[in-house]
Amino acid sequence: MGLSFNKILHWQPDRDAFAARLRLRREFTTSLNSPPRGIDNIHVDVLLSSEFTGRAELLVRHLMQYDIAVNYWGESPVPPKQSDLNALLNAYSAKCVATS
Numbered sequence: 001m002g003l004s005f006n007k008i009l010h011w012q013p014d015r016d017a018f019a020a021r022l023r024l025r026r027e028f029t030t031s032l033n034s035p036p037r038g039i040d041n042i043h044v045d046v047l048l049s050s051e052f053t054g055r056a057e058l059l060v061r062h063l064m065q066y067d068i069a070v071n072y073w074g075e076s077p078v079p080p081k082q083s084d085l086n087a088l089l090n091a092y093s094a095k096c097v098a099t100s
Helices: 002-009 015-022 050-071 082-099
Strands: none
Touching: 050 082
16 A cells, blocks of 8 residues: 555656646536525525625625614714615626626
8 A cells, every 4th residue: 555655646647648637628517497405405505706795794884883873872873875785786786697
């Protein structure tokens, strides 16, 4: 066993043969008819872009700060900006266009 492990560690293939295997193209196929179930075994897991999640976090943070200031501290702060909501809506609509 030590000899075969040693062979693996010191394996030096021909450069062109090694590079040829890296260039092999494998077909990627997927079916949207029955997507695989997610981690909870019910929903489909998706990966949201960092732009979308960043804009959503910013809007939620501003909404929570506003709500806490009004309902807990009795203050009258400036409400969240419409531009924050518009940025989130634009990021969302861009994602919908990209997936349709």
